[in-house]
Amino acid sequence: MKRRKTREVRVRNITIGGSSPITVQSMTNVPAHDFEKTYLQAASLAAKGCDIIRVAVPDEDASGVFDFIRRRGLDLPLVADIHFDYKIALACVRAGADKIRINPGNIGSAEKTREVASACREAGIPIRIGVNSGSLEKKLLEKYGSPTPEAIAESALEQADILESFGFSDIVISIKSSDTAKMIAASSFVASQCDYPLHLGVTEAGDSYTGLVKNSVGIGSLLSSGIGDTIRVSLTASPEEEVRAGKEILRSLGLYEGGGINIISCPTCGRTKIGVIDLTSELRKRIADIDAKGKKINVALMGCVVNGPGEAREANFGIAGGDGFGVLFKNGDTVGRVEEEDIIPTLLQMIDEYICEI
Ligand code: SF4
Numbered sequence: 593m594k595r596r597k598t599r600e601v602r603v604r605n606i607t608i609g610g611s612s613p614i615t616v617q618s619m620t621n622v623p624a625h626d627f628e629k630t631y632l633q634a635a636s637l638a639a640k641g642c643d644i645i646r647v648a649v650p651d652e653d654a655s656g657v658f659d660f661i662r663r664r665g666l667d668l669p670l671v672a673d674i675h676f677d678y679k680i681a682l683a684c685v686r687a688g689a690d691k692i693r694i695n696p697g698n699i700g701s702a703e704k705t706r707e708v709a710s711a712c713r714e715a716g717i718p719i720r721i722g723v724n725s726g727s728l729e730k731k732l733l734e735k736y737g738s739p740t741p742e743a744i745a746e747s748a749l750e751q752a753d754i755l756e757s758f759g760f761s762d763i764v765i766s767i768k769s770s771d772t773a774k775m776i777a778a779s780s781f782v783a784s785q786c787d788y789p790l791h792l793g794v795t796e797a798g799d800s801y802t803g804l805v806k807n808s809v810g811i812g813s814l815l816s817s818g819i820g821d822t823i824r825v826s827l828t829a830s831p832e833e834e835v836r837a838g839k840e841i842l843r844s845l846g847l848y849e850g851g852g853i854n855i856i857s858c859p860t861c862g863r864t865k866i867g868v869i870d871l872t873s874e875l876r877k878r879i880a881d882i883d884a885k886g887k888k889i890n891v892a893l894m895g896c897v898v899n900g901p902g903e904a905r906e907a908n909f910g911i912a913g914g915d916g917f918g919v920l921f922k923n924g925d926t927v928g929r930v931e932e933e934d935i936i937p938t939l940l941q942m943i944d945e946y947i948c949e950i
Pocket residue numbers: 858859860861862863864865894895896897898899900
């Protein structure tokens with residue numbers, strides 16, 4: 593997969609774009625005025641492997657949350673999400689935010705953008721131009737009649753031009769829409785017109801079922817054509833779910849550079865000899881909090897000994913179902929047979945031993 597060439601944008605200790613790993617973002621969903629709760633949620637996201645955390649800041653009073661989180665010792669990039677009032681952006685820069693996200697549709701005049709750009713330049717932090725099809729500038733809606741891909745792309749590129757005219761080019765662009773096809777078309781167009789890194793996501797996508805499908809299609813299709821440098825899977829679910837989903841999308845394309853446990857399980861069919869559906873869901877739950885310590889571990893749960901052994905052999909650990917038992921594989925070799933009720937404990941033990949191996 594050839595990745596689109598972009599410039600690099602540094603956000604605290606992480607680089608977005610260039611040949612840097614594609615990062616996973618999420619957003620806190622507790623009120624930013626509650627610094628302690630926001631910190632606890634950010635810490636939980638960090639523990640789940642979130643690379644960049646965004647916080648919606650509704651007013652200047654809430655901007656202190658960045659300083660608070662930093663003083664509590666969380667050392668990952670924190671992004672201030674700003675709508676309407678550029679003064680909140682200025683307050684967030686002062687409070688130590690590592691990136692400012694502004695929405696060209698509602699930030700106001702170019703003069704206000706100039707002030708934000710100048711504060712960000714002084715602080716050495718980038719700006720994300722976050723265009724959302726639901727809040728496009730009036731003049732573009734009038735020009736195009738509706739938030740077409742052309743209209744949302746134009747909004748982003750115009751804002752980038754404005755920032756460039758102030759000598760500011762430390763920019764990441766995102767084009768979001770709840771319409772997957774629109775988001776793909778607009779992001780592809782922006783990608784062809786500039787070399788700024790792109791943040792991808794389908795917004796207001798729905799719950800962890802429909803939202804995951806839309807984001808996988810939207811983000812996945814762009815990533816598979818080499819477009820995209822950081823992602824956020826918007827879900828009507830917990831932010832931790834978003835992180836998990838983001839990592840799975842990257843993993844499915846071989847773009848996830850961190851460790852983790854990847855489950856390969858068959859869809860089941862008339863040949864299935866063990867309870868693959870329940871076993872897979874049980875394994876998924878039991879591995880949720882395991883820290884793979886940077887190791888990539890594939891575990892296969894297959895329902896029969898007809899097609900199962902092939903996949904089970906390819907994985908680090910695998911099961912191919914027999915009648916009420918599983919044939920156990922380890923790194924390509926058959927190493928025994930386990931009763932169905934012992935399958936999960938056995939796999940967990942093998943995973944644990946592998947993680948602890950030096
Ligand atoms: S692995 Fe076996 S049980 Fe599972 S879907 Fe394939 S043929 Fe069916």
